Amino acid sequence: MSANLIIDSITRHVQLSADEQAHFLSLLKSKTYRRKQFILQDGQVCKYSTFVTAGCLRGFTVDQNGFEHVLNFAPVGWWIADMYSLLTQKPGILNIESLEDTEVLLLSKHDQEKLYHEIPKFERFFRIITENSLVSFQQRLIDNLSLTAEERYHNFCRRYPTLIYTLPKKQIASYIGVTPEFYSRMQHKMLLKDKK
Amino acid sequence: MSANLIIDSITRHVQLSADEQAHFLSLLKSKTYRRKQFILQDGQVCKYSTFVTAGCLRGFTVDQNGFEHVLNFAPVGWWIADMYSLLTQKPGILNIESLEDTEVLLLSKHDQEKLYHEIPKFERFFRIITENSLVSFQQRLIDNLSLTAEERYHNFCRRYPTLIYTLPKKQIASYIGVTPEFYSRMQHKMLLKDKK
DNA sequence: GTAAGTTCTTGACCTACATTAAGTTTTGAC
DNA sequence: GTCAAAACTTAATGTAGGTCAAGAACTTAC
Numbered sequence: 107m108s109a110n111l112i113i114d115s116i117t118r119h120v121q122l123s124a125d126e127q128a129h130f131l132s133l134l135k136s137k138t139y140r141r142k143q144f145i146l147q148d149g150q151v152c153k154y155s156t157f158v159t160a161g162c163l164r165g166f167t168v169d170q171n172g173f174e175h176v177l178n179f180a181p182v183g184w185w186i187a188d189m190y191s192l193l194t195q196k197p198g199i200l201n202i203e204s205l206e207d208t209e210v211l212l213l214s215k216h217d218q219e220k221l222y223h224e225i226p227k228f229e230r231f232f233r234i235i236t237e238n239s240l241v242s243f244q245q246r247l248i249d250n251l252s253l254t255a256e257e258r259y260h261n262f263c264r265r266y267p268t269l270i271y272t273l274p275k276k277q278i279a280s281y282i283g284v285t286p287e288f289y290s291r292m293q294h295k296m297l298l299k300d301k302k
Numbered sequence: 303m304s305a306n307l308i309i310d311s312i313t314r315h316v317q318l319s320a321d322e323q324a325h326f327l328s329l330l331k332s333k334t335y336r337r338k339q340f341i342l343q344d345g346q347v348c349k350y351s352t353f354v355t356a357g358c359l360r361g362f363t364v365d366q367n368g369f370e371h372v373l374n375f376a377p378v379g380w381w382i383a384d385m386y387s388l389l390t391q392k393p394g395i396l397n398i399e400s401l402e403d404t405e406v407l408l409l410s411k412h413d414q415e416k417l418y419h420e421i422p423k424f425e426r427f428f429r430i431i432t433e434n435s436l437v438s439f440q441q442r443l444i445d446n447l448s449l450t451a452e453e454r455y456h457n458f459c460r461r462y463p464t465l466i467y468t469l470p471k472k473q474i475a476s477y478i479g480v481t482p483e484f485y486s487r488m489q490h491k492m493l494l495k496d497k498k
Numbered sequence: 499g500t501a502a503g504t505t506c507t508t509g510a511c512c513t514a515c516a517t518t519a520a521g522t523t524t525t526g527a528c
Numbered sequence: 529g530t531c532a533a534a535a536c537t538t539a540a541t542g543t544a545g546g547t548c549a550a551g552a553a554c555t556t557a558c
Contacts, residue, residue, distance in 0.1 A: 167444050167448065169448035169449075170448075173448065175444055175447040175448050177440060177443070177444060189433065189436055189437050189440065190437045190440070190441070193433055193434070193437065199444075222426070226422045226425065229422065229425055229426060229429060230418070230425060232429065233425060233428065233429040233432065236429065236432050236433055236436055237385065237389055237432055238389070239436055240385055240432055240435055240436045240439060241385050241386045241389065243436060243439045243440055243443060244373060244385065244386070244439055245386070246443060247373070247439060247442060247443050247446065248363050248371055248373060248395075250443065250446050250447070250479075251371040251446070251479050252363065252365035252366075252369065252371050253365075254544075254545095255544080255545070274504095274505070274506095275505080275506070276504095276505065276506080283446075283447050284544095284545070284546090285545075285546060285547080286505080286506070286507090287506090287507080287508085287545090287546080287547080287548095288544085288545055288546070289506095290506060290507050290508080291507085291508080291545090292545095294507085294508090450514075451514080451515075470534095470535070470536095471535075471536070472534095472535065472536080480514095480515070480516090481515075481516060481517080482535080482536070482537090483515095483516080483517080483518095483536090483537080483538085484514085484515055484516070485536095486536060486537050486538080487515095487537085487538080490537080490538090
């Protein structure tokens with residue numbers, strides 16, 4: 107059940123007493139979304155950190171030509187938010203949308219800040235996952251600067267072995283930074299290679 | 303003087319007593335580097351968070367073809383480290399090098415962790431700057447996916463107005479993700495445009 | 499079950515940027 | 529002040545990946 111999932115994911119990094127766990131859980135609101143619903147739209151202020159307990163979300167931006175670019179996926183067990191907007195409480199540029207029917211737990215910015223003061227271990231937990239997130243975005247930036255589309259595809263497969271089967275191909279294409287057309291060609295080419 | 307600089311940069315985010323300031327300063331080692339010296343080489347384990355008090359550092363990776371890619375610059379008042387290596391204490395992939403004669407203050411990983419336990423405000427401070435860093439890397443990734451080289455150049459000018467004048471052009475080219483040759487033509491083209 | 503939307507594929511053509519090469523200017527060490 | 533190395537520029541040519549268009553294969557809604 108979803109309370110276990112989120113507590114487990116936290117206690118992998120910091121230890122919590124039963125009281126602390128209960129207090130934390132009491133702050134969460136649960137919510138469900140149908141496939142293709144928007145959790146957040148650009149221009150809105152992001153008010154929650156969102157933890158996915160079932161389904162999958164995607165964060166993406168829309169550029170001046172109307173093209174979408176996937177910043178991140180949030181499958182079960184992951185947190186997602188428009189960090190810029192959440193931190194500054196100004197209108198953001200990120201859209202967050204469900205790729206399947208999805209269940210989430212919401213932690214408001216206000217409660218999150220309060221939690222940091224009441225129980226510093228939660229500040230530690232969020233520091234740690236922010237650090238890990240930073241490392242993976244740095245790596246992804248370097249990959250985009252130094253690898254070919256095909257190499258980025260292989261990295262994606264290694265890092266998200268389950269998502270490869272469940273996500274629509276155009277979403278993966280957008281994540282690694284190519285058009286669906288080129289992605290399709292690339293897969294065809296790789297298939298030929300593998301046969302040899 | 304450099305102690306003021308680092309204390310100011312922290313107290314912009316959290317308040318510190320005179321004792322706390324003194325304790326923090328007692329943990330720092332200061333060090334100077336000549337232009338083009340290596341502070342860290344790929345394959346080494348990163349043991350320090352580095353704060354720049356004079357000069358400028360650059361963090362970069364070298365790809366399989368021997369090309370360098372600038373991950374970040376650290377001018378005066380900025381922190382730099384190989385975050386992946388610092389967190390995991392495994393060999394990293396980042397090189398950190400001085401672009402000019404540079405003075406830094408070093409905080410060892412061990413002392414930083416201890417500080418988090420002794421004075422939680424320091425954990426808050428590093429959480430906040432890590433969050434800000436995450437936001438700016440996310441933005442840079444989106445820029446790389448959705449903007450042309452010329453637009454990325456303009457972003458760079460807006461975000462680092464001082465660095466544009468002090469950094470070698472090839473370093474800026476590498477940061478925005480183009481070759482020095484293309485960067486040179488781009489500038490030429492933009493000059494022609496401006497004259498009209 | 500069928501119509502309408504998505505998603506995926508394939509082909510012809512295009513472009514932003516890379517590569518190679520050669521020359522020029524700037525910097526730095528003695 | 530001079531020589532060597534590094535940084536920068538310019539030009540010719542190459543290519544990874546984009547664009548446009550049209551059809552095929554799935555999904556979804558009623």
